[in-house]
Amino acid sequence: MTTVQARPTPDDRRWKALAVCLTAGFISLLDTSIVNVALPSMERGLGASEAAQSWVVSGYALTFGLALVPAGRLGDMHGRRRAFLFGLAVFTLASAACGLAPGPSWLVVFRLIQGTAAGMVAPQTSGLIQQMFQGAERAKAFGLLGSVIGVSTAVGPLAGGLLIDAVGTDDGWRWVFFVNLPIGVAAFAAGLRLLPRLPVLSAKRETFDLFGVLLLGSGVLALMLPLVQEQQWTGREKWALFPVAGLLLAAFWGWERRQGRLGRAPLVDLGLFSLRSFTLGALVSLTYFAGFTTVFFVYSLFLQNTVGYSALAAGLSVLPFAAASAVGAAAGGRLVVRYGRKLVVIGLSGVALGLLGVIVAVELVPGRGVGWATALPMLVGGIGSGLTVSPNTTLTLTRVPVRRAGAAGGVLQTGQRVGSAAGIAVVGAVYFAHLAHAGRSTTAIQLGLLTAVGLIMIALVLAVADLRERHVHPEPERSGDRGRTGAEEDGAGETVRSGS
Incomplete structure (x- = not known):
């Protein structure tokens, strides 16, 4: 089987191309959380039933998760630029269709298409980073990707609250989708001009x-x-x-x-799972997202349904987490080259500490002042999140051959989507069960957040175990790392010191 070696583009257009990828990634991930605060608006303005509202949220998550691995493989085979632009175009058109939907059933159908398109865009981003960058630059690029993941997830409720507050509850839900249009069109136009036409690394004989x-x-x-x-x-x-x-x-x-x-x-090269860096990193990512994304779900419900916050005020309450996550991820992209898995351990510890601080603040400052009381622990948790997502992504993909980067990125992000769904189910069950039986909402949110901390601690145990194992048995380079695979990886074997 023959492969074509990738040549990293030498000019600054790579960073502009990365900005296009991150912009598309931002709006696709934003749509996983921005819709949550628009559900009451959908019920009032569109007459959406509870079942339809549920499918507007869950249908997107389902098709997003289902498309990731096949889309990543298609990008590996036929070119990531082509797959990225196609996915972005469909996503933008589907967003317009969602905003114009004449009824709940049409909205659900368009939302399923939108999720599929988002799942096509996501793995191309990690694959393009692998192909365009190497060494410390690759770590920095993944740091920026980590910033986008953290900020887009956390800022969704705030963005949705701002739109609904500005437009009104009857039609505010439509603008949750329309906001994607100018961004999507601009990103597509920039992508046509800036995304490099990199060689397709898979052999032409490969079939889907x-x-x-x-x-x-x-x-x-x-x-x-x-x-x-x-x-x-x-x-x-x-x-x-x-x-x-x-x-x-x-x-x-x-x-x-x-x-x-x-x-x-x-479809998936099972040899990837012989790489400890990939397997442990994917497990850390799955368990971390199970705890991390659930925080905004139950905390936003608590603030709006119990404390009486508006959607906008609830979104502002998680802004410290979002802002700190961006800062932490940018720093993590630089520091991972020096500290490797230690940085993930520090980040996970910071998230757990921050959420424990939120639990204490909810108890000490009941009522409408709780948003201010939780600002500092949210800030600590956000920094920890930034130091977790970005370095873990870098370390997980560092030894993956570039010709399999799309499929590997799809596997990693599928784990994130499954983890998010599982975490929301588990933490939500704890929160709602205690709320129904005990009736004390403060205790319910504390137990829900404590469950989220437990999930994050599982990720921390995995990261610590991996760190200790690396000190005793450093992961050897595969024979391909300096041979054919090393060429495919554009020097991936020297990307980061992922053990110490």
């Missing part, structure tokens, strides 16, 4: 593993569906999908191994 896509898609769907519908589907029958998901994913694993034995190109 359609049966693998069906197995993986069915498995991920069976895994995520009961999680994202946990509040809407009453009864325990939904959990029967979990063993179905296990069987489908096991079948996918067996099929991919068979593809490898027959010399065919698999």
Whole structure:
């Protein structure tokens, strides 16, 4: 099997191209959280039922997660520039269709298309970073990506609150989608001019593993569906999908191994999981996102439903986390070259400490002053989050061959989406169950946040175990790292000192 070696573009256009990628990534990730505060507006202005509202949120998460790995593989095979621009165009058109939707059913359909397009854009960004940058520059680029991930997730409620406050509740929900249009059009135009036409690294003989896509898609769907519908589907029958998901994913694993034995190109190169940096990093990412994204879900509900905050005030209350996350991620992109996995351990500790501070502040300052009381712990947690997401992404992908970067980025982000869905289901169940039975909302939010801290502590244990293992048994370079694969990686073997 022959490959074409990638040549990093030598001029500053790489950083402008990165800005295009990050802009598209920002609006696609923003749409995972901005819609939450617009649900009451949808109910009033569109007559959306509770079930329709649920699918507006969960349908996007589902199709986003389902598209990631196949889209990453398509980018590996046919060019990431082409896949990125196509996904961005569909996302922008779907956003316009969502804003113009004449009824709830149409809104759900367009939202599913929008999520699929977002899932096509996301893995191309990590793949393009791998292909355009190397060494310390690659770490810096992933640092900026980490800033976008943290800020877009946290700032969604604030952006939605501002739009609804400015336009009004009847039509405010439409502008939650219309806001993507000028950004999407500008990013597409800039992408046509700035995104480099880099060589396609996959061999031309490789074919797309359609049966693998069906197995993986069915498995991920069976895994995520009961999680994202946990509040809407009453009864325990939904959990029967979990063993179905296990069987489908096991079948996918067996099929991919068979593809490898027959010399065919698999959807996911299972050899990636022989890399400790990739496997541990993906697990850290999954468990961290299970705890991190749930904070905004239950905390926003608490502020609006219990304290009486408006959507705008609730969004402003998490602004310290968002701002600090951006600063922490930018710093993490520089420091990861020097400190490696230690930085992730420090970051996770900071997030756990910040959330514990929020729990204490909720107890000490009940009532409408709670937003001010939690500002400092939110700031600490945000810095920790920035020091976690960005360095962990860098360390996870550092030894991945560039020709598999799209699929690897898809696997990593699929874990993030599954983790987010699972965390919201678990933390939400704790919060709502205590709220229903005990009736004390302060205790309910404290227990919900404590559950989130527990999930983050699992990620911390994994990161510490990986750090200790690296001191005892440093991860050896694979034979390919300095041979053919080293060429494909554009020097990925020297990207970061990921052990100490």
